[in-house]
Amino acid sequence: MKMNKLFSSIAASAMVLTALAPAAVANAASGNPTNVQGTGVGAYTNNGKLGMATSASANVTDGSATAQSDANVKVIDGFLVLQAVPDFGFGTAMAGSKDVRLIDGTSMRSDDGTPAGTVAILDSRNAATAANGFELKATVDEFTDSANQATPGFVLNFDQFTEDKNADNTHLNTNPSIQIPADGKTSGQIINQKNTRGQHYFTYKGLGNQVTLAVPDKIPADQYSSTINWTLSAKAV
Numbered sequence: 001m002k003m004n005k006l007f008s009s010i011a012a013s014a015m016v017l018t019a020l021a022p023a024a025v026a027n028a029a030s031g032n033p034t035n036v037q038g039t040g041v042g043a044y045t046n047n048g049k050l051g052m053a054t055s056a057s058a059n060v061t062d063g064s065a066t067a068q069s070d071a072n073v074k075v076i077d078g079f080l081v082l083q084a085v086p087d088f089g090f091g092t093a094m095a096g097s098k099d100v101r102l103i104d105g106t107s108m109r110s111d112d113g114t115p116a117g118t119v120a121i122l123d124s125r126n127a128a129t130a131a132n133g134f135e136l137k138a139t140v141d142e143f144t145d146s147a148n149q150a151t152p153g154f155v156l157n158f159d160q161f162t163e164d165k166n167a168d169n170t171h172l173n174t175n176p177s178i179q180i181p182a183d184g185k186t187s188g189q190i191i192n193q194k195n196t197r198g199q200h201y202f203t204y205k206g207l208g209n210q211v212t213l214a215v216p217d218k219i220p221a222d223q224y225s226s227t228i229n230w231t232l233s234a235k236a237v
Contacts, residue, residue: 031065082232084120087113100213108225119202133194133236140182143226153216154182169198
């Protein structure tokens with residue numbers, strides 16, 4: 001009798017948990033699946049994961065495949081937000097090179113950087129507050145080699161350029177000729193602007209001169225990396 005009561009209790013609990021579980025959302029891709037044996041595709045249409053072919057036959061112009069993704073945004077009001085900072089990948093260089101151009105947004109460290117090369121700042125404060133602007137500064141830690149040994153002498157050089165044009169900004173400029181030695185202490189003022197309400201994107205493009213790297217002389221061949229520390233302050237100085 002006790003066992004019957006126990007099983008009844010478990011069954012009732014399972015029913016409650018099932019009722020509370022969220023319903024599955026039908027969002028699978030549809031079409032002729034390519035994840036079948038051989039070189040062809042499935043001879044049937046079903047729902048599953050990409051990739052999906054538009055048909056089961058080769059070189060035809062009928063059929064279709066579908067998939068779902070999403071678009072999302074968080075809307076805020078009254079805040080100054082540092083949304084994104086870039087990773088800088090300078091590719092390969094020689095010891096003593098003073099003007100190594102940016103190649104891409106490759107990252108060598110686990111940090112907050114993105115590969116898009118963009119500093120993104122949102123100023124959603126009211127016009128009176130945003131009139132005070134903001135300041136963006138950066139420091140660069142010492143570069144370390146593959147054995148994590150510090151190597152002094154690297155310098156990041158930032159040149160002036162205008163933010164990406166869009167309908168929701170005031171077309172701000174970065175500061176010209178900023179040199180930041182990689183010593184973990186010296187800061188460089190990248191942006192110091194007033195009247196900053198809006199969305200701002202400053203994109204460092206590959207092979208441009210918006211940011212370059214100076215490599216010290218007579219250092220051994222190795223892989224070197226550093227952390228850039230970005231600080232956004234809520235008032236221009």
